[in-house]
Amino acid sequence: MLDIRDLHATVGDKEILKGITLQVNPGEVHAVMGPNGSGKSTLAQVLAGHPAYEVTAGSVTYGGMNLLEMEPEERAQAGIFLAFQYPVEIPGVSNAYFLRAAYNEIRKARGEEEIDPMSFADLMDEKMKLVEMEGDMLTRSVNTGFSGGEKKRNEILQMAVLEPKLAILDETDSGLDIDALRVVAHGVNSLRKPDNATIVVTHYQRLLNYIVPDYVHVLANGRIAKSGGKELALELEARGYDWILEEAVA
Amino acid sequence: MQSYLAGFEAFTSNGGKDAPQWARSLRLSAITRFEELGFPTTKNEDWHFTSVAPIAEREFEPLVGRGVVTGVSRADLAPFTFGGDDWHTLVFLNGRFNAALSGTTSLPDGVSVMPIARAYDELPLLLEQHLGRIASIDAHTFTALNTAFINDGAVVHVSKDVAVEKPIHLLFVSDAGATNGVAQPRNLIVLDRFAKATVMESYAALPGAKGEYFTNAVTEAVLADGATLTHLKLQRESELAYHVGTFDVRQGRDSHLVSFSFAIGGALSRTNVYTELRGEGCGATLNGLYLGDGTQHIDHQTRIEHVEPNCYSRELYKGILDGSAHGVFNGKVFVHPAAQKTDGKQTNNTLLLSEKAQIDTKPQLEIFADDVKCTHGATVGRLDETALFYMKSRGVNARTARELLTYAFAADVLETIELQEVKEGLETAVLQRYTTEG
Numbered sequence: 001m002l003d004i005r006d007l008h009a010t011v012g013d014k015e016i017l018k019g020i021t022l023q024v025n026p027g028e029v030h031a032v033m034g035p036n037g038s039g040k041s042t043l044a045q046v047l048a049g050h051p052a053y054e055v056t057a058g059s060v061t062y063g064g065m066n067l068l069e070m071e072p073e074e075r076a077q078a079g080i081f082l083a084f085q086y087p088v089e090i091p092g093v094s095n096a097y098f099l100r101a102a103y104n105e106i107r108k109a110r111g112e113e114e115i116d117p118m119s120f121a122d123l124m125d126e127k128m129k130l131v132e133m134e135g136d137m138l139t140r141s142v143n144t145g146f147s148g149g150e151k152k153r154n155e156i157l158q159m160a161v162l163e164p165k166l167a168i169l170d171e172t173d174s175g176l177d178i179d180a181l182r183v184v185a186h187g188v189n190s191l192r193k194p195d196n197a198t199i200v201v202t203h204y205q206r207l208l209n210y211i212v213p214d215y216v217h218v219l220a221n222g223r224i225a226k227s228g229g230k231e232l233a234l235e236l237e238a239r240g241y242d243w244i245l246e247e248a249v250a
Numbered sequence: 251m252q253s254y255l256a257g258f259e260a261f262t263s264n265g266g267k268d269a270p271q272w273a274r275s276l277r278l279s280a281i282t283r284f285e286e287l288g289f290p291t292t293k294n295e296d297w298h299f300t301s302v303a304p305i306a307e308r309e310f311e312p313l314v315g316r317g318v319v320t321g322v323s324r325a326d327l328a329p330f331t332f333g334g335d336d337w338h339t340l341v342f343l344n345g346r347f348n349a350a351l352s353g354t355t356s357l358p359d360g361v362s363v364m365p366i367a368r369a370y371d372e373l374p375l376l377l378e379q380h381l382g383r384i385a386s387i388d389a390h391t392f393t394a395l396n397t398a399f400i401n402d403g404a405v406v407h408v409s410k411d412v413a414v415e416k417p418i419h420l421l422f423v424s425d426a427g428a429t430n431g432v433a434q435p436r437n438l439i440v441l442d443r444f445a446k447a448t449v450m451e452s453y454a455a456l457p458g459a460k461g462e463y464f465t466n467a468v469t470e471a472v473l474a475d476g477a478t479l480t481h482l483k484l485q486r487e488s489e490l491a492y493h494v495g496t497f498d499v500r501q502g503r504d505s506h507l508v509s510f511s512f513a514i515g516g517a518l519s520r521t522n523v524y525t526e527l528r529g530e531g532c533g534a535t536l537n538g539l540y541l542g543d544g545t546q547h548i549d550h551q552t553r554i555e556h557v558e559p560n561c562y563s564r565e566l567y568k569g570i571l572d573g574s575a576h577g578v579f580n581g582k583v584f585v586h587p588a589a590q591k592t593d594g595k596q597t598n599n600t601l602l603l604s605e606k607a608q609i610d611t612k613p614q615l616e617i618f619a620d621d622v623k624c625t626h627g628a629t630v631g632r633l634d635e636t637a638l639f640y641m642k643s644r645g646v647n648a649r650t651a652r653e654l655l656t657y658a659f660a661a662d663v664l665e666t667i668e669l670q671e672v673k674e675g676l677e678t679a680v681l682q683r684y685t686t687e688g
Contacts, residue, residue: 072643073645076642084643087640088636089637090655093658098654105646105650106645141658162644
């Protein structure tokens with residue numbers, strides 16, 4: 001599904017990713033972990049097409065397509081979804097209007113009919129239950145004045161509506177209390193299907209108690225320093241990141 | 251200049267001859283003052299960014315001398331009435347009151363809404379007490395000019411403790427018959443103690459208004475103690491029109507003013523919103539939205555005078571400028587020495603959609619009291635790239651994302667309009683202007 005080969009990326013003059021190679025297959029959950037500054041959020045942003053990052057070497061193939069040549073909206077229309085670490089506030093655009101616009105664009109890209117507002121409202125009712133959101137969240141402006149937990153839940157709501165093939169969660173657990181974390185994780189788990197995949201970017205192992213990964217990769221200094229199964233996350237929790245950094249240097 | 255002086259001679263012996271003596275004296279002193287002041291140049295600090303040469307160089311003929319407009323129906327006015335068929339509406343066509351298109355039959359007791367000519371007879375004391383006493387002719391050429399030609403316009407009076415539920419709409423419409431003419435509407439709004447009303451002034455053009463014309467309007471408002479006035483001004487003149495409009499308010503103790511100015515039309519427009527908070531515990535909220543394109547010039551000047559302690563003022567003006575449009579915002583807040591505990595906040599945000607669009611923004615705070623909380627700020631910018639990326643990352647096309655963000659920028663201040671029909675109507679208008687799907 002996703003094939004990343006020797007990916008290098010810079011922001012300004014600074015190289016952040018220094019050769020990432022990673023394959024993700026349908027049905028898999030990959031956790032990308034690492035200390036601050038290791039490049040894990042950059043990897044997420046580059047996959048979504050953030051214009052601040054320049055890819056200087058390597059390739060990313062997604063569903064047989066050259067992902068790096070696609071605009072952010074084309075990537076989304078092809079089934080990639082990035083849950084932002086810091087969801088953006090858009091005053092003046094209601095959540096419902098925004099989501100319906102996005103949903104219809106993605107339907108169009110799939111060759112499906114646009115949905116009418118009534119049917120969309122029914123769909124929203126169903127999806128909002130999944131993340132335990134109240135109805136007034138739809139009429140409020142996108143993320144504007146939302147608490148940290150509301151913003152993250154809103155990200156998962158968007159994900160639930162847009163039904164991506166590849167979901168990338170960028171530190172979705174940051175700033176969440178345990179109850180909000182459970183809600184968010186429940187949402188993500190409910191959306192898992194045999195034909196879609198998830199990349200979970202996180203600093204802490206805590207989230208992985210709820211979203212159980214098939215593979216864990218540890219980033220250090222722009223490279224994958226170590227990969228393993230879910231037990232690797234537990235080891236990181238117990239021992240910290242330093243031993244990985246030392247191994248990487250050695 | 252000469253055309254106005256000559257026009258004044260004709261006016262005093264024709265259309266304006268029936269006014270009471272005090273009004274005729276007022277007009278006479280005003281035309282004298284107008285002649286002394288002349289049109290302002292850009293050396294005048296208040297007009298530094300706006301040249302009125304296009305107005306000064308043209309010879310507009312007073313519309314009062316022309317025949318009454320016929321053939322306009324209520325259906326023609328529908329685009330400007332927001333479905334408010336049961337509102338209290340006075341319609342003026344090319345500056346002249348039109349009784350057939352107006353409707354004020356359901357006014358509650360204690361409320362008067364009438365054209366100025368009738369008010370001379372029915373509310374003589376009210377008029378003599380207030381007309382020309384608020385909007386100063388001393389330093390304001392256009393107010394002097396308007397005052398010299400006081401003849402038509404609306405008088406609104408709400409008695410003590412009366413709350414007018416439905417909006418009062420003063421609708422000034424121009425059509426082809428306004429070409430090369432000048433209308434000088436003059437309105438007076440008086441709210442007695444604890445009275446409450448919503449008054450909307452609209453300046454609009456029918457599809458036939460293809461020629462140049464000039465509207466020079468002045469509205470004075472008096473808010474007695476505890477009164478609440480919501481005032482909306484919608485400037486939707488034709489693209490060749492010139493518009494100068496002044497709204498000048500005096501506020502008594504514990505009174506509240508909520509003003510919104512929407513400016514979208516005209517080749518050159520200037521809107522002045524002035525208020526003096528003359529009692530303790532007053533509040534003034536001045537919001538506005540200006541949308542410019544092509545070679546439009548859209549200027550707003552606001553002035554809030556905090557005279558007494560413990561008052562607040564809130565101001566949010568936003569603008570979207572495209573093409574080679576030129577916007578001006580000059581917001582003054584004066585805090586007098588006695589006005590301790592003043593709480594003032596002023597914000598002006600402008601979104602520039604093209605390289606050639608420009609804004610001159612000048613927020614001014616002058617504070618002479620030492621225990622106050624006043625802030626002001628202005629931003630000029632382009633669309634937020636982070637927000638654009640966020641929307642695109644959800645599959646929204648780049649163009650749609652830009653359109654939605656532009657709309658959202660404007661909707662943010664339209665949200666503050668409490669009158670639902672107008673809020674939604676303007677949101678729709680803005681949505682249609684900036685989005686392809688509407």
